[in-house]
Amino acid sequence: MDEYIERLKDGSLKLYALEKELPPAEAVRVRRAFIEGETHTALTGVGSFSIDIDRVVKANIENMIGTVQVPLGVAGPLRVKGEYADGSYYLPLATTEGALVASVNRGCSLITRAGGADVRIMRDGMTRAPVFAARDVGHAHGVAAWVDEHIEDIRRAAESTTKHGKFLDAATYVAGTSVYVRLEFDTKDAMGMNMVTIAGQKVGELIERETGARLIALSGNMCTDKKPAAINLVRGRGKTVVAGVRLTDAMIADLLKTDADTLAEANYRKNLVGSARAASLGFNAHAANVVAAMFIACGQDPAHVVEGSSAITTVDRVDGGVYVSVTLPSLPVGTVGGGTGIDTQRECLTMLGVAGGGDPPGTHAKAFAEIVAAGVLAGELSLLGALAAQHLARAHQEHGRG
Amino acid sequence: MDEYIERLKDGSLKLYALEKELPPAEAVRVRRAFIEGETHTALTGVGSFSIDIDRVVKANIENMIGTVQVPLGVAGPLRVKGEYADGSYYLPLATTEGALVASVNRGCSLITRAGGADVRIMRDGMTRAPVFAARDVGHAHGVAAWVDEHIEDIRRAAESTTKHGKFLDAATYVAGTSVYVRLEFDTKDAMGMNMVTIAGQKVGELIERETGARLIALSGNMCTDKKPAAINLVRGRGKTVVAGVRLTDAMIADLLKTDADTLAEANYRKNLVGSARAASLGFNAHAANVVAAMFIACGQDPAHVVEGSSAITTVDRVDGGVYVSVTLPSLPVGTVGGGTGIDTQRECLTMLGVAGGGDPPGTHAKAFAEIVAAGVLAGELSLLGALAAQHLARAHQEHGRG
């Protein structure tokens, strides 16, 4: 080992080149030892892992030195009544935020007691939007028109790059001389970013060749990937999912220690009016907490928490109680590829019955999306309930009823 | 073990109550076994962890069944020239997205070759904004006026709840009968959400008592926590950090295989015009990737990736090259509390020399924020460079120069 470390130190061996000379486990060990020396840090915990890294170093990470262990808890059982996920689930939640799992767990109990969460997927499509430079406004118009008129050519080019994905649509947007072509695919059980990027490259070259516009970047930020963008709320990206549940006055009193009006008012003043006043794209209490915890547990891309958590939470007053819902316009998820194959993450997906490709293809990713949405609903209910209960408690206290 | 599992099955023992009867490690084992049975899933990987969980089950998670292992790689060394972080760093990146570490690594090389990233913190303050219901518009105005006139009372109430935090400001916003009081604190080395929530409770009760407005919720969504909201971009939340680096034409050619104009154009059409056209709050290429990977590695709250990644990336054309920068208006980070104390996460912070509280207090969190911003800059440079190089390569090819 010392010899490699010497070569790393004198620069004759590059850190990323270790795998070329050593088997993965060995390379990781040498690299970790080198970093320990350079940073004067004992990396005992980081070095103590159990996942099989042969695939990991190929597909998931470079310059690996070990793993970070994120505590994993479960909430549930949660009754989900979706079109793809129909049953009771224990949600795997990887988090370091104390009280989160307990809070989601309380929401799960409430939903399950209420008969389960209705969940529906409204749209499904992963996107990539290359940007082209046209010569002038007339040319930009021509490029957009060419795309509209050659959808079948684009489909052919796109689908030639993938066995699994289905081309859905190509929408064009012009801003001056920049032309954005938002390509949309059904990527089945894959989250699909890689698939659409490869297809986008092929389509981009086709458009460049046929129209003379210059392909500036494979992603022109109208995709929009990993940024909070209204286009994703309006047109959807990944799954657009809605989950809801009806709670009776009795359930609200028993399990949330509050009442329907107080619950509705908390949502109104906080999630709707408060978010409006903050000029927010998120109208919810803490959707990101649940999305992040499930994404990390299940091998999703945690940078997708940005758009995946842009939820709207509603509390409708209905006869005898409330109807509470969450709407997630842009939830990018997959059950194959990315981090889904790593041992611990795969176990989490297996707990939900959605590991690997579904039969028919796409059903695992859809089921997972439904479960995530139901989990977000559980989180929202629990936090809103806690806020409302505190409010009610104070109100009682003040009136000598506490 | 079987006895406990029987009781869990028949409902006489609650899943979360195991720690009351068993030591943590045992409780986790029993719970995992129960979940294995319920979900017909072998949780071998999840169960195979090394972190010390005694503290974890108290502070970080409930219903723990084990851990998820997230691959950890390093990028660097990265030369950072901040006011708190000044030196060369290896960035710990926990990710499952192949090519990310390699990409950031390339950006680190480039920045380091260019002499390092200038980084400055422009603002620093963690916020919590309770919402109150006033009787009418006149009352709402009165509540806001009361707050403005009693800043010292509010400061006293707020600071009575914390040894470490310093009260900074209370800004009021009215929407009809809803009054939002955005409390801001210097939370030193803590990310500070807990601190400001506890202080907010105390202040909220004071305002309720003195003004007669009803405290509806401790968070009224104008904080804004874990939602993409313009208020955070405008007023800042957590650290407002800016990082930049000057690249010469030679560096751009050598390391990015492109040129200044092509690089600037890619940023212009993608990050600026493209994001504008998408009605986005993020004007960057993939800041969220770096923020998420460093947050998970270093025990930050990954739900904070939402606001932490709302960056603006700029490429200025300057004589003989470009000046590239990233601006992160709302980066919530800490080096104490949350997940920072877990073994593997603490090792990552130690690698950066920022584990635990700084001396003077606050300097570790600030140094960490500077390093993250420099890391984001590395990621942006690398991806923009790759897009620009592809573009340039195609341009050459077309002109028979390839």
Added chain:
Amino acid sequence: MDEYIERLKDGSLKLYALEKELPPAEAVRVRRAFIEGETHTALTGVGSFSIDIDRVVKANIENMIGTVQVPLGVAGPLRVKGEYADGSYYLPLATTEGALVASVNRGCSLITRAGGADVRIMRDGMTRAPVFAARDVGHAHGVAAWVDEHIEDIRRAAESTTKHGKFLDAATYVAGTSVYVRLEFDTKDAMGMNMVTIAGQKVGELIERETGARLIALSGNMCTDKKPAAINLVRGRGKTVVAGVRLTDAMIADLLKTDADTLAEANYRKNLVGSARAASLGFNAHAANVVAAMFIACGQDPAHVVEGSSAITTVDRVDGGVYVSVTLPSLPVGTVGGGTGIDTQRECLTMLGVAGGGDPPGTHAKAFAEIVAAGVLAGELSLLGALAAQHLARAHQEHGRG
């Protein structure tokens, strides 16, 4: 007259009922006299008008007391090279903001000198989005599905209400139990809000009847009318128009007293980065000034300035100069209906050759949209040029070159 005023005073006659007893001109006179008395204000100017009010009191206003006179200036000639407007135009601008007409005029000279503005309409459709309440999430999904499957029924219902309009599309959006159906029409030369509202009523009743969802409001704010909303930027509303012009270095020096780099930098730091930092939906210098002045002159709805002015202005550096463009995603205009028939406003439309219905229908409104976009481009060029010239002048001065 005194008798009527007495009755107005004692409440036995309502202000709006005067037209039932008196011819319009007389009713307006009595009403004005009454208001003069009530407010102790001489309304001599207001009462001194020349427009023919018989139609006006039926179609454009209630409780009329006279008119407000808005100063009208002209800028031009402006060379426009659109698909519908191709020629030189004098722009009618109704404004009270000193220097605006002069500024636009300068822009017109510049564009005309450069050979004219290229203009293209990328999309065209007026929208109305009723909102329905579903029973639960499953029902909401069903309502959206019903709409998708019954587009032809919806088209029939919609087109049964109009001789002129053509149904284009019905897009559904769900948020919890609320279902929004965004109906889009080609409204030809009419701006079309009335047309789509009447059609929306019919379609709304159909959907209500067939799906059992309750029609809550004919406009559910996803139209989006007269609010700044990203949905209009993304999907368009009214005309989506882009205008651009190429300027050589010589033109920039001669007419704008600046240079290409300074001009591009002003646009970059102000319209792109500045707007991004302000979390704006408008990336332009002062598009609203031109849109408002032309809208008031030409009888458009001035409340539509809100969305009509959400423009993106770009300055591309090109060999030997710049290419400058404006993109207006959501410009609602018409040449029939609304205020277009009032004498002075009709004269302004006539100046542009677009008064009344076009042949074929729709061509007048399209030509008008192209001219407005070219006018906005003129305004942007002039203001950016002035800012850049000031900057350049200061720079010269500082270096002793001034």
Added chain:
Amino acid sequence: MDEYIERLKDGSLKLYALEKELPPAEAVRVRRAFIEGETHTALTGVGSFSIDIDRVVKANIENMIGTVQVPLGVAGPLRVKGEYADGSYYLPLATTEGALVASVNRGCSLITRAGGADVRIMRDGMTRAPVFAARDVGHAHGVAAWVDEHIEDIRRAAESTTKHGKFLDAATYVAGTSVYVRLEFDTKDAMGMNMVTIAGQKVGELIERETGARLIALSGNMCTDKKPAAINLVRGRGKTVVAGVRLTDAMIADLLKTDADTLAEANYRKNLVGSARAASLGFNAHAANVVAAMFIACGQDPAHVVEGSSAITTVDRVDGGVYVSVTLPSLPVGTVGGGTGIDTQRECLTMLGVAGGGDPPGTHAKAFAEIVAAGVLAGELSLLGALAAQHLARAHQEHGRG
């Protein structure tokens, strides 16, 4: 006249130069005749005006050819209970949108019947934000720090340019190497854009001189003027005004023909959830209609409708009825300067008792802002009521109760 027209035709006389050779009325007549010839349009109506144009051609417009007459109606009386406007008002509304005045009038009746609208101004300040280019991130930080430390110098420079205005604040924002300094002033009865622009120029030069940063543009779009920008919602620009009124069940039934629940539901699904789903910055029904009509009537800048109309409308359910409010965070208004001195516009301001400067200064502009907000409330109530009544009527019909 013919001689001048010949010279205009052959280009030896410029259109804007007519006032140099002729008295204003004559110049306008010649120019109009020239335009009539060039555009083959009889401009009889445009030429038939009564306002005194001597001042107008100096202060309000260039290249004048006449006026556009906008029909003016009145709504009211409207009872306003503000801190500056306290009394009953007839609102002057200049519009061409049929039914608007009638609708606002109905709202006025309702508010007046309910005892009047409570109105409060929460903030007041007009802004201008020049943008500077710094050399690098460190320099940008230094420029911002210099501003923070030299507020008194900035105040002195700013106030040296104005007799009336008071400097309030200078807030700095950095994006990479761009530094935005948002200067805020109390501009008393003036809307204040000119005042802050002149002061901004002086301050800009000071900052440029002292820090070495280059002043790129006097407006860096963080002002934000005439664009829909979140910064104005968060920090306010012009007046931040809130108006509200309590309606009993009886009033709702009598005057709106609906009930409290239906009214609240319409607002909830349309103005809150619908606007959220559309990613809108406006959460209201049609605030822009009222703002535009009052702005045109009263000589305000109609391009300011963009930000002036970004309102949030709320309907709170309260015992025995509802409390309805509107919040306008960014209403730029004035009673001196701009178009306020033109005869017909001045008459409209006089009707409201707010023409010219107030005593003490600023009270007229504040009173006007309060009246506008109350007018917006009237418009919201009326339209929401109409939507709710339709819904209720359909509901009754369906259940055979109609």
